[in-house]
Amino acid sequence: MTEGKGKTAAGMSLTESQLVIGLHRLVQDLDRQTAAVAREHGLTTTQFAVLEALLRKGPLTVGELRESVLSSDGTIPVVIRHLRERGLVVRGRDPADGRRAIVSLTPAGEGLARAVCPTNYQALHERLAAWGPDDQRTMARLIRAYRDANR
Helix, strand or coil: CEECCCEECCCCEHHHHHHHHHHHHHHHHHHHHHHHHHHHCCCCHHHHHHHHHHHHHCCEEHHHHHHHHCCCCCHHHHHHHHHHHCCCEEEEEECCEEEEEEEEECHHHHHHHHHHHHHHHHHHHHHHCCCCHHHHHHHHHHHHHHHHHCC
16 A cells, blocks of 8 residues: 555655565575475475585584574574484584584485585576576675665
8 A cells, every 4th residue: 555655654665665575575485495495305494404504614503503594592403403313413512612512414414415405506596597697796785785784
């Protein structure tokens, strides 16, 4: 519902409203794609995200994993437990600070991540190909500018 000259009832411009809705739909589409790839390998989206983060970054603390996969405090321990039960990750103590737990991939977890990640990357690459390289660089720059301005 609009009010006045190109403003929504909440005071946003129509362009701002279209931008928010468009970005939300874009993220939902990319998330659905990743969820479909994860499901094909018997994983939830968050389980896949944890395996992918550990493959990219190496062993991480529970807090680092939570931040890396943008998950809530309560979700990550449950996800780690399920991945441990499947033999995909191990949880140990940080040698520098014994109070912190470190999560690492097992060989089976690394193998699964190496099998799943390229499939997901290829699917996301195909979706993002709607934009050419220059458009992708522009989008990345605009997203960085938004994040920098709102820290």
